Amino acid sequence: MFKWFERKKDAAKGDSKQTMVSCGITPAFIEKLKDNEIFVFGSNLQGLHGAGAARTAREYFGAIMGCGVGLQGQSYAIPTMHGGIKKIKPYVDDFIEFAKEHTELHFLVTRIGCGIAGFRDEEIAPLFKKTIGLTNISLPKEFIEIIIIQ
Secondary structure, eight states: OEEEEEEEEETTTTEEEEEEEEEEEOOSSOOOOOTTEEEEEEEOTTOOOOSHHHHHHHHHSOOOTTOOSEEETTEEEEEOSSSSHHHHHHHHHHHHHHHHHOTTSEEEEOOTTSSTTOOOHHHHGGGGGGGTTOTTEEEOHHHHHHHHHO
C-alpha cells in the first residue's frame, strides 16, 4: 500500500489540513490472480489480444478474442490503440465507474497504453487520478508517482 499526505485547503475558513491518501500498487509482473482480482490491460477496439499485456490477459486471465472493452473472465480491457488521450479517457472513466459498482472485486491496473500503444506514463496516469483512495483499485507505481506530483 502506497501512502502519502495530501494538503487540502478549506476555502471557507482559509486554513489547510493534511490528510493521508493511500493506493494499492499493481505488481510489475502478474502471474497469478486471487479469485476476486481483475487484470486491467490496454487493448484495441477489435479485441485482437495478440501481444503485450493483452496477450497475457488472453492466455492467463480470460480475455476474449474479438472483445476489446470491459470485463472478460478475470480481466478488464481498456482500449488504447484507437487515437489520442481524449479518445481513451471515456473508457477509463467507464472503468472507474464499473470498479465503484463492483467493490467486491480488486482491480490491478497495468501500465495501459504505455507499451505497444506508445503513450508515456505522464500522458496516461492523469486519467486515473479519480481512482486514488478507492480501496479496490491498485495502480502501477509509475502512475501513482505522477499523480501525486500534480
